[in-house]
Amino acid sequence: MEVQKEAQRIMTLSVWKMYHSRMQRGGLRLHRSLQLSLVMRSARELYLSAKVEAHEPGAPLPPARSPDPRLHPREAEAAAEAAPLDGEQSSPEPMDTQEAPRAEEPPARCAPRPAKVSRKRRSSSLSDGGDAGLVPSKKARLEEGEEGASSELRDRLQPPAQAEGAFPNLARVLQRRFSGLLNCSPAAPPTAPPACEAKPVCRPADSMLNVLVRAVVAF
Amino acid sequence: MAGAGGGGCPAGGNDLQWCFSQVKGAIDEDVAEADIISTVEFNYSGDLLATGDKGGRVVIFQREQENKSRPHSRGEYNVYSTFQSHEPEFDYLKSLEIEEKINKIRWLPQQNAAHFLLSTNDDLRINLWHLEITDRSFNIVDIKPANMEELTEVITAAEFHPRQCNVFVYSSSKGTVRLCDMRSSALCDRHSKFFEEPEDPSSRSFFSEIISSISDVKFSHSGRYMMTRDYLSVKVWDLNMESRPVETHQVHEYLRSKLCSLYENDCIFDKFECCWNGSDSAIMTGSYNNFFRMFDRNTRRDVTLEASRENSKPRASLKPRKVCTGGKRKKDEISVDSLDFNKKILHTAWHPAENIIAVAATNNLYIFQDRIN
Numbered sequence: 001m002e003v004q005k006e007a008q009r010i011m012t013l014s015v016w017k018m019y020h021s022r023m024q025r026g027g028l029r030l031h032r033s034l035q036l037s038l039v040m041r042s043a044r045e046l047y048l049s050a051k052v053e054a055h056e057p058g059a060p061l062p063p064a065r066s067p068d069p070r071l072h073p074r075e076a077e078a079a080a081e082a083a084p085l086d087g088e089q090s091s092p093e094p095m096d097t098q099e100a101p102r103a104e105e106p107p108a109r110c111a112p113r114p115a116k117v118s119r120k121r122r123s124s125s126l127s128d129g130g131d132a133g134l135v136p137s138k139k140a141r142l143e144e145g146e147e148g149a150s151s152e153l154r155d156r157l158q159p160p161a162q163a164e165g166a167f168p169n170l171a172r173v174l175q176r177r178f179s180g181l182l183n184c185s186p187a188a189p190p191t192a193p194p195a196c197e198a199k200p201v202c203r204p205a206d207s208m209l210n211v212l213v214r215a216v217v218a219f
Numbered sequence: 220m221a222g223a224g225g226g227g228c229p230a231g232g233n234d235l236q237w238c239f240s241q242v243k244g245a246i247d248e249d250v251a252e253a254d255i256i257s258t259v260e261f262n263y264s265g266d267l268l269a270t271g272d273k274g275g276r277v278v279i280f281q282r283e284q285e286n287k288s289r290p291h292s293r294g295e296y297n298v299y300s301t302f303q304s305h306e307p308e309f310d311y312l313k314s315l316e317i318e319e320k321i322n323k324i325r326w327l328p329q330q331n332a333a334h335f336l337l338s339t340n341d342d343l344r345i346n347l348w349h350l351e352i353t354d355r356s357f358n359i360v361d362i363k364p365a366n367m368e369e370l371t372e373v374i375t376a377a378e379f380h381p382r383q384c385n386v387f388v389y390s391s392s393k394g395t396v397r398l399c400d401m402r403s404s405a406l407c408d409r410h411s412k413f414f415e416e417p418e419d420p421s422s423r424s425f426f427s428e429i430i431s432s433i434s435d436v437k438f439s440h441s442g443r444y445m446m447t448r449d450y451l452s453v454k455v456w457d458l459n460m461e462s463r464p465v466e467t468h469q470v471h472e473y474l475r476s477k478l479c480s481l482y483e484n485d486c487i488f489d490k491f492e493c494c495w496n497g498s499d500s501a502i503m504t505g506s507y508n509n510f511f512r513m514f515d516r517n518t519r520r521d522v523t524l525e526a527s528r529e530n531s532k533p534r535a536s537l538k539p540r541k542v543c544t545g546g547k548r549k550k551d552e553i554s555v556d557s558l559d560f561n562k563k564i565l566h567t568a569w570h571p572a573e574n575i576i577a578v579a580a581t582n583n584l585y586i587f588q589d590r591i592n
Contacts, residue, residue, distance in 0.1 A: 006479075010425055013483060026318045030342045031373045031392055031432075032488060038428040039482070046425070 001054055007047035014040040235574065236590040237537045239530055241295060243270075243280070244583035246528065256579035258566055262326040265570040268296050268577055270584055271321025275305035296586055342373035345389060347401075359407045360389060360399065375433050375490075382442040386411075394431035396447060398458065414447075414456050416463045426478040426487060434490035439499040440571070446502055448493040451475060453504050453514065468514045468521065471506050473544040473555050486560050496569045505564025508553065509580045510540060526564065526578045526585040537587065 014036050021036070022028050245254065253274025260269050268280040281299035308317040345360035360377075364370055372393040380386035385401045397410035418427065430450035438445045444465075447454050451472060454464035470491075474481060481487040486507070493504040505511045506523070514521045523540045530537060543552040566579040574589040 007425075010479070010482070017485075025316050027313070027316070030370075031375070034370065034373060034392060035429045035432065035488065039425050042425045042428070 001050055004047055004050040004054065007043040007050065010043040011040055011047065014043065237524060237574075237576075237587045238590045239532065239535045239537065239585070240575070240588045241586040242526075242528070242531055242583055243278075243296075243298075243586075250582045254582040256566060256582060256584060257321050258324050259568045259577050259579045259584065260324045260326060261568050261570055261577065263571060265572055265575070267299065267326070268568070268586075269324045269326070270577075270579065271304065271324050272582075273318075273320040275303055275307070275319030275321060277302055277304045277321060277324065345374065345377055345387075345407075357405070359401060359405070361406065361408060376436045378436055378438055378445075380442055381438050381440060388436055388438070388445060390433035390436040390447060392432040393428070394433055394449060396433065396436060396445070396456070412458070412461050414461045414464075416454070422475070424478060426482055429482075429487055430478065435492040437493055437495060439495050440497065441499055444499065446493055446495065448491050448504055450487065450489075450491075453493050453502060455502070455516070466516065468502070468512075470504055470512055471542070473542055477555065481560070484560060486563070489563055489565060491564075492566050494567055494569045496574070497572045501569075503567050503569060503576065505567055505578070507560050507563050508558040509562040509564055510542075511564045511567055511578055524587075526580045526583070526587075528583075534590070536590065 018033065018036050018040075021032055244256075251274075253272060253276075255273045256270050257273050258269075258271040261267070262269070266282045268282075270278050270280075272278075278301045279299045280296035282294040282296050285294045304321060305319040307319045310317055343361065343363040344358055346356040347359050348356045360374070362372070362374065372391045372395075375390045375392055377387060377389035380388070386398065387401070388396050388398045390396045394415065396414040398412035398414070399407035400411045401407060403409075403411065418431070433447045433449050435448040436445060443458060445456050445458060447456065447464075451474060452470055453468045455466035455468075457465045478487060491505050493502060495502055500517050501513055501515050503511060503513045509526045510523050511526065512521060512523050523542070524537045525540050538551075541549075541552045542558070543549065543554045548554050562580065564578055564580055568577045570576065576587050578585045578587065
């Protein structure tokens with residue numbers, strides 16, 4: 001659906017911009033980061049609404065403005081987690097943070113990459129033993145990996161305090177908020193509203209959200 | 220200062236014809252980032268004009284005495300002084316580079332007894348400084364939440380009331396303005412007045428929140444009104460009415476359908492400023508393609524002008540420009556897709572008493588004045 005694609009594109013673009021803004025002179029800007037997160041939130045809400053509507057036409061849509069992730073981060077993330085976001089499944093290719101969009105790369109190039117249609121669709125839970133064997137290091141990296149190769153990534157996820165910049169809390173908030181969007185953690189809070197327990201849907205792996213995953217983790 | 224303008228003529232009407240006067244700055248196609256002008260300000264008499272740039276330099280121009288042999292020509296502005304005001308610094312604690320860019324220049328009023336200034340470099344706090352005490356300040360507004368996850372807005376601009384030294388306003392990224400009275404309490408977290416226009420639900424988009432962010436707020440010289448600039452419009456507010464502005468002027472409404480592209484190229488984050496003329500009868504603000512717009516509040520007419528080297532012959536009249544928003548493009552009109560979004564006019568200033576304007580176009584400063592009939 002066009003609306004869904006557009007929302008997805010804007011989410012990806014926003015994450016790229018957020019990452020890029022850390023590289024600029026003067027570091028992260030609070031106002032800019034806030035604006036980017038507002039756009040991401042709008043796009044995400046629309047994306048989720050469009051997705052639910054596409055799968056259940058006529059069913060009541062989740063309210064466009066709720067839950068406000070800032071006031072109820074847990075509920076918002078639970079709602080996001082429970083929704084069938086296929087792309088959040090980890091890509092089997094190594095998550096190379098060096099590939100995160102560079103400063104000079106125009107945003108247009110971060111737009112749709114060719115879908116790897118041959119990739120098997122991942123289950124929604126990373127704790128699934130079958131899948132863990134396929135992407136063991138992925139999960140480890142996302143959850144404070146132990147492997148040496150992931151130590152750099154770990155540093156990026158939890159940068160040392162002195163390198164966090166002016167708004168360490170904001171960086172962590174945004175990271176947590178959008179990791180929640182993309183991870184389907186088995187530890188989803190039980191308070192997830194029933195309306196959001198949508199049926200899983202078979203879809204080809206969503207390459208757009210793969211990009212999103214990489215970018216968020218890199219950020 | 221007195222609010223009456225010397226010209227007093229409508230900005231966009233037939234009475235006033237804007238002409239090129241001077242242009243300062245290099246002509247190079249390749250503009251160094253450091254040379255981009257980041258602020259322009261006339262002093263209270265209009266005899267001095269200051270610019271600051273991203274490289275931390277300040278240039279002050281002084282108006283020459285009128286040339287007796289050419290009685291019809293106004294005094295020109297020539298360089299009076301130039302100095303390096305700020306240098307880049309590094310915050311070792313936060314591993315952050317501190318930019319040397321000049322954000323704002325404000326001239327000290329000569330007659331006014333007030334010796335305070337507001338500083339709002341911090342998004343979340345406003346401090347009040349006594350000019351003779353440099354090691355500490357009063358914090359008068361603090362909107363930082365205890366939990367940063369609850370942050371929903373930041374401060375974007377602030378200004379003292381021109382006549383009531385205890386009153387100031389600050390604008391937010393949510394499109395609201397709060398007026399505070401420092402006599403009411405030491406910490407002005409509670410406002411005396413709250414200006415907000417209800418959002419039009421029919422125009423809601425992904426970018427509604429971004430474009431409603433106020434980039435500049437300016438009191439009129441009279442102190443009766445204030446003006447706010449958001450991404451697409453300029454609004455004039457009567458300080459006695461908080462519920463909605465008394466005037467809304469569309470600067471470049473044709474960009475509303477292009478917001479997605481403007482988000483991609485970051486233009487949607489551009490912070491345009493605005494200014495009043497001396498008599499508060501006209502307002503001016505910048506746009507893209509080196510266009511700037513003037514709105515006459517009395518005649519309700521508006522005009523779009525362009526700052527360009529092509530129109531830089533002395534005393535050459537500026538021809539009004541028009542953007543074609545749809546349908547057949549007329550001769551001399553420019554289509555929206557042909558606009559150069561790298562050429563933006565963010566900073567403009569209007570002489571406090573005469574019809575002389577200074578317009579910053581990237582690294583060039585243009586000075587225009589009205590033709591003397």
